[in-house]
Amino acid sequence: MLPDLLPRPPAISMAEYRQRRIALLAQLPDNAAVVLPGASLVTRSRDSEFAFRQNSDFYYLTGLREPDGLLVLLPGRAEGESVVFCQDRDPALEAWTGRRLGAAGVVAEHGVDQAFENADRDEQLGTLLAGRELLYLPLDSGEAVAIAEEALHTAQAGLKRGRPALKGWLDISPLIHAMRLIKSDAEIALIRHAALISAHAHRRAMRASRPGLSEFQLQAELEHEFVWQGASGPAYSTIVGSGANACVLHYIENNAPLRDDGLVLIDAGAEFELYAGDITRTFPVTGQFSDAQRALYQVVLDAQVRAVSAVQPGATLADIHQGVVHDLTAGLIELGLLEGDVQARIDDESYRRFYLHSTSHWLGLDVHDVGTYRLDEQTPQPLTPGMVLTVEPGLYIPSDADIPDAYRGIGIRIEDNVVVTVDGHDVLTEDVPKQVAEIEALMAK
Numbered sequence: 169m170l171p172d173l174l175p176r177p178p179a180i181s182m183a184e185y186r187q188r189r190i191a192l193l194a195q196l197p198d199n200a201a202v203v204l205p206g207a208s209l210v211t212r213s214r215d216s217e218f219a220f221r222q223n224s225d226f227y228y229l230t231g232l233r234e235p236d237g238l239l240v241l242l243p244g245r246a247e248g249e250s251v252v253f254c255q256d257r258d259p260a261l262e263a264w265t266g267r268r269l270g271a272a273g274v275v276a277e278h279g280v281d282q283a284f285e286n287a288d289r290d291e292q293l294g295t296l297l298a299g300r301e302l303l304y305l306p307l308d309s310g311e312a313v314a315i316a317e318e319a320l321h322t323a324q325a326g327l328k329r330g331r332p333a334l335k336g337w338l339d340i341s342p343l344i345h346a347m348r349l350i351k352s353d354a355e356i357a358l359i360r361h362a363a364l365i366s367a368h369a370h371r372r373a374m375r376a377s378r379p380g381l382s383e384f385q386l387q388a389e390l391e392h393e394f395v396w397q398g399a400s401g402p403a404y405s406t407i408v409g410s411g412a413n414a415c416v417l418h419y420i421e422n423n424a425p426l427r428d429d430g431l432v433l434i435d436a437g438a439e440f441e442l443y444a445g446d447i448t449r450t451f452p453v454t455g456q457f458s459d460a461q462r463a464l465y466q467v468v469l470d471a472q473v474r475a476v477s478a479v480q481p482g483a484t485l486a487d488i489h490q491g492v493v494h495d496l497t498a499g500l501i502e503l504g505l506l507e508g509d510v511q512a513r514i515d516d517e518s519y520r521r522f523y524l525h526s527t528s529h530w531l532g533l534d535v536h537d538v539g540t541y542r543l544d545e546q547t548p549q550p551l552t553p554g555m556v557l558t559v560e561p562g563l564y565i566p567s568d569a570d571i572p573d574a575y576r577g578i579g580i581r582i583e584d585n586v587v588v589t590v591d592g593h594d595v596l597t598e599d600v601p602k603q604v605a606e607i608e609a610l611m612a613k
Contacts, residue, residue: 171372174364174397177357179441182279184354185231188347189241189250189280192229195343198244199301202340204229205311206237219401224533225306225344227442232278234269236286240296248281251296256285294322301333304340313337341538348532349539350554356587358443359531359556360596362399363585365438366445367599369393373408373436374601374611377453379428383408386434387422394438403444404535407435410453414579415564417525426453431461433579437535444535446558447597448583455611460574462604464563467499469602471561472582475527479559479586479593484548485541489527492561496523505565505575522563531556531585555588556596 196202206226209217222233230239230252238253257270271283284292297303297319305312316337323334351359369390376389386408394401409419410426414433426432430453437445450468452461471492478488497519500506505522506513513519530537537556541549551557562581565571585596601607 171368171393171396174361174368176398177361178354180231180352180354180358182231182277184352185229186250186279189229191347192343193241193243193249196241196243196304197302199299200243201297201300201303202239202241203297203303203305203312203315204239204241204340205306205309205315206230206232206239207235209235221400222442224442224538225341225348228344228348228533230278230280232269232274238286238289238293239280240293242296242300245296250280250282252278252280252283253286253289253293254283256287294319298322301335303334303337304343305337306341307337307339308341342540345538345540348537349530350552351532351556351587352554355443355532356554356556358441359445359585359587362403362438362440362443362445363447363596364445364599365394365397365399365440366436366447367597368397369436369438370434370447370449370600371610373434374449374451374455374607375613377426377432377451377455377611379426379453381426383410383413383422383424383426383432386426386432387436390434390436397438399438399440400442401439403437403439403446407433407448409433409435409579412567412577412579414450414581415566415577416579417564428454429458431465431578431580433581435581435583442533444531444533444537445597446531446535446583446585447600448560448562448581449600449602449607450580450582451607451611455608457604457608458574460572461578463503464499464565464575464578465580465604467496467503468561468563468580468582469604471495471499472559472584472602475559475561476584476586476593476595479551479557479588481551481553481588481590481592483551485526485528485551485557486548488559492527493519493523496561496563500563503575504572522565523561524564525560525562527561528557528559531558551588553588553590557586557588559584559586 207223212218240251254274255268274283373386373389387406405420408422410432411430433450435448498510530539560583564579565575567576587594
């Protein structure tokens with residue numbers, strides 16, 4: 169029986185993309201311009217490209233998914249402040265690769281003020297940027313920097329004709345990323361849907377698990393569910409780590425057999441309308457935890473549940489992480505994997521042998537989404553309604569001689585996606601079980 173299709177949330181409106189551009193323009197001086205390239209196709213092998221994925225900042229401001237776009241924002245321009253350059257209409261190529269919007273289509277479907285096809289870019293771009301004294305662009309984009317250098321050269325050549333001098337350029341990324349850090353209701357609905365698809369996939373993998381399968385077969389179950397439910401595919405490389413492979417944080421080989429005495433850690437999320445889900449669950453291949461596995465799992469689970477409960481306006485990720493470090497360290501001492509006083513083991517960082525990463529990251533258009541974690545070197549960013557984050561503590565026990573046999577090579581991580589609300593938080597990934605009894609009951613069916 170084929171799985172039911174989940175109802176799709178509405179797409180982000182043209183009006184919301186327009187409002188984002190207006191909000192960004194309001195932060196710029198009148199004599200400035202923004203130059204923001206989209207992504208281009210990348211060759212995979214001869215006559216074949218990787219699946220196209222739009223640049224997240226460009227998409228955030230336009231909603232346009234075609235390659236080779238360029239957004240130019242011009243504060244105070246009478247003819248329109250938002251201009252997009254796009255692929256040329258070409259019926260011969262479109263017969264091979266699909267319809268292109270062209271300039272008229274971009275204006276009609278994406279609500280920008282004006283659009284030109286790329287064949288006109290060299291002529292039109294110089295005119296648009298003439299007289300602008302300050303450019304804002306992503307400084308990590310070679311294309312944007314090349315445009316700025318050409319604009320500088322043109323401006324210097326025009327000084328004798330009385331044009332204003334181009335004074336230089338600044339990074340636009342921090343302004344866009346500060347906006348992206350706070351999600352709108354429409355964005356949260358898309359992230360929620362990505363999380364729901366991801367949760368269904370994790371449940372499917374739990375039900376499919378059994379000794380004799382390989383990690384890649386669980387990966388196939390996950391990614392089939394992603395695409396079946398309308399996602400474009402994984403939001404990042406799917407991790408299916410069984411046994412000691414779970415102790416490799418970014419293990420993606422996914423080619424080992426599932427053993428009947430082991431756990432399997434799955435870190436996988438769907439990408440829906442470019443927004444990411446990001447779930448990790450750890451469960452026994454056979455559906456039954458051993459005593460040692462259950463004890464270690466409960467340490468991680470208790471820390472994770474407490475950390476999720478701490479997500480609320482005004483809290484910081486730094487404080488939540490320190491709470492997780494305390495709980496994991498106390499659990500390691502109780503299990504005999506560390507010795508001594510909890511605070512002493514935190515201070516000397518002994519716990520880092522077993523817990524190597526932070527507890528949280530932002531989530532959105534990128535799985536490790538943009539946005540600062542600190543207001544300055546001394547001040548962590550306080551949580552605000554509309555922020556979306558992960559909560560993902562873990563323990564990774566090496567197979568060293570001083571480790572008790574029952575715990576060697578066990579890796580456990582539990583990760584949920586959480587949105588900060590006015591009253592506290594909302595867990596977007598609660599549809600996939602994480603309590604021991606819930607996991608065992610699901611896998612027993």
